[in-house]
Amino acid sequence: MRILWMKDGFCSYCGERFVDQQWPRRCGNCDNLTFRNPIPVVVVLLPAFSGLVVVRRGVMPHAGKLALPGGY
Incomplete structure (x- = not known):
């Protein structure tokens, strides 16, 4: 049910x-x-040396925080 x-x-x-x-x-x-x-999105886990590539958000919510690169 x-x-x-x-x-x-x-x-x-x-x-x-x-x-x-x-x-x-x-x-x-x-x-x-x-x-x-x-909405389907893509998130990329891109290795760089001993870590991952991250971006700093420029828009709300969570502007200024770290995030994984991605998009529509």
Whole structure:
């Protein structure tokens, strides 16, 4: 038996249940904005010497933090 009310009913960032059922959904706990448009992406694990190549994010969320190179 499939329970439809649970599908996409929780924040993928913190796990809090969504109160507002309209899209896009904003989490009342962590303020994360969730859209209902799955988009395929590519992430690259590029070895360099004894580590991996990383980039510093220039946009929100998490601007200034390290991330793996990737894109649409």
